[in-house]
Amino acid sequence: MAVRQPRYSKEEFARRGNEIYDAQVRSQVEADNHGRIVAIDIETGAFEVADDLLAASKHLLARLPNAQTWFVRIGYPAVDHFGARSLRTTR
Template sequence: MQSIFWSVEEVAQRAKQFYENGIRQNVEYSDNIGKMIVIDAQTGEYGIDPTGVETALKLKQKNPNARLFTIRIGYDVAVSFGGAMERTAE
């Protein structure tokens, strides 16, 4: 199978579309809130586990060229990397 070359933004957009257009209503219930969902941006296949690692490994085993995206269920952002920190005068 040939690799698909998408930007990070394209992978995120496709995965979020899958999530919003069908996956969300199947997974957002109390037992899953806070768990990680890993979505194959090409196929829409997904899996859920506490960290996303096991699911990512399984999806990559099925398709080594999979473009994966991870979302924390029930939250808008899975991981946030902040901006610069400034030192203030005392």
């Protein structure tokens, strides 16, 4: 299996991913998918929603094997968290 390489800097990756989510994806997924994961290809804007990161990634990569994938937990500021504090909604 070939290893996919990132084609953008971390900053550009995040900028593109957040921009696509805010402009195109959020309005389509936010109402009924709170807490689920959306995987977004930052080059095409294609996305998949699933209950966990692995499933969202697999679905998107099945459609777009070379996807540059950005993940968002719908309704939360981060995909995962560390420590005892729980994630708080910001949107």
